[in-house]
Amino acid sequence: MGIVRDRGRYYWVKRVPKRFAGLVVGKDGKPVTQVRQALHTDSKVEAQAKAAQVEVARMAEWEALAMGDSGSARAHFDMAQRLAQVRGFQYQTLSTLLEAPMDEVLERVKDVQKPKVEGKPIENPAVIKAVLGAVPNVLPNLSGVLNEYFDLTTTRHLRKSEAQKHRWVLSKRRAVENFLAATFPKHSPPIDQITRADALRFRTWWSNRIEVDGLAAQTANKEFGHLAEIWGTWAELTGNDLPNPFSKLALDGEKRDQRPSFSRDWVKDRLLDPKAFATLNSEARDILLIMINTGLRPSEISDAPVEDFCIQENIPHLKIAPNGRELKVAHTRRDIPLLGVSLEAARRIVARGGIQKYARKASGWSALVNKYLSNNGLKETPKHTAYSLRHYVEDALLAAGVDDRVRADILGHKYHRPIYGDGGGLLGRRNALEKIAL
Structure with a gap:
């Protein structure tokens, strides 16, 4: 210039x-x-x-x-x-x-x-x-809409970790790819040429997969939801008044079986047997042990920086905060007391300088530990997974008569009644967890 x-x-x-x-x-x-x-x-x-x-x-x-x-x-x-x-x-x-x-x-x-x-x-x-508007409006195909949708919604995901964002993007891409493979295998038309009949063909395609392959209806319904959300958001934010062909496609079907809960005897006698995790690496083992007395999600432990392991406080606890990732929902931010084997595991983690091998890699931890449980006879039933420890804590708190508000605070669940006060705060949660701690 x-x-x-x-x-x-x-x-x-x-x-x-x-x-x-x-x-x-x-x-x-x-x-x-x-x-x-x-x-x-x-x-x-x-x-x-x-x-x-x-x-x-x-x-x-x-x-x-x-x-x-x-x-x-x-x-x-x-x-x-x-x-x-x-x-x-x-x-x-x-x-x-x-x-x-x-x-x-x-x-x-x-x-x-x-x-x-x-x-x-x-x-x-x-x-x-x-x-002067002499170029005719040509709408993108569904793959183009998806890319524009990602650009239009960037601010929704600023708090997601890279792993969370990858999973979010992958689920949307998979839904679009499945729809195109099932309905337009040879070409992808502009979206104004995608009709309700095409969406219903995709619904039939999923129905057949569920019947033949034994897949869950909720898997199909998630894809229908992704497609409806992509289409609706794009149309609204780009000013294209197009009817959403993916609305109200949900299939009826039984929900996937909930993960079973470990029994207290199994946790105490099998999972806490000193030899149970002798060949599992120490960091993976300590994450599992923290779950036993807290019911925390694996990612809530693995993604926590060392400074959030507050083991020197009057009530030792772990802070659950965003820390570079998006919390599942706002009410999952909380402080969880550490007792018994969970406190001992937290002390070892702090002594090692915090979570390192599995930081931001909860899925890798889950794959490893679930394989270990299976290979070493530590699954109470074939349907049990490491995540079953979360259900174990919930059932144990219920059996111990812990108030539902306090249970919700510990597990990070939404509380469906009007909230008054802090439910007893950290002390109240410690008193509740003391009733079940091992």
Whole structure:
């Protein structure tokens, strides 16, 4: 970029970058290699400021032209939207502009009639079409909608850890891929060509999988929910008034069996046998032992920094806070007392400098420990998993007569009655856990 002075006035001058060669044309419609634009000032300082603004606008315009050079109808429409925005207008199709106030239409006409390059009063045809809405609206296919959906919802997931975000993205991509594989295996049409009948075909596809492969209905219903959410959010935030074909697709079916709870005798006699975890690495073992007297989720332990293991306090406890990840829901933020084998495990973790091997890797911990339980005869039934310890704590608290408000505070569950006070706070939770601690 540069500015030149000619007869006392300044002009912005730029050589057209090679990647835009052939796209930027002059008065005669032929490509140009250099552009020049009057800055309408004799002040060098003002000219430099204006030149920077012109540079940004022209580069955005050329980038948009390049994007539309792909031959794709969708790319040309995207280009038109960006070119209109560069000129300060929201893109509107010609049919919409014909119903707009005359002042707005005249403003657009005057804009494209302005000489933008000294000596070249005729605008690039692509710019004229963009400002005057002459490029037909071509909607993206479902994969394109998904990518735009991710861009539109970035602020929803700022608190997610990388692992959480990966799982969130993966579930949405899987739903879209399954839908396209089941209904449009050879091509992916624009979304305005996706109908309710297509969504119902996908529902039938899932019904067959459930019947043949023994999958759970809730797995299908999650995918229907993902697709409905993607479509609805995208349509609302982009101003496309399209009926959502994925609404109300849910399949009836039994819910997946809840993980069974370990019995107290099994925990005391089998899981706390000194030889039970002799060959399991110490960090994995200590995370499991903390679960035994707290009912914490594995990730709530593995993702906690060492400073959240408050073992020197009057009531030793573990703080459950976001710590670089998104908590499941707000009420899961809490302080949980540490007693018995759980306190001993926490002390060892602190002595080692905190969780290291499984930090942000709760899924890896679960895979390892569940395999260990299976290989070493430590599963009370084939359906038991390490997560069953959470259910064990909940059942043990209930059997001990602990108030439901305190149980909810310990386990991080939503409390469905009006909340008064703090439910006894940390002391109340310690008193409750003392009744079941091993």
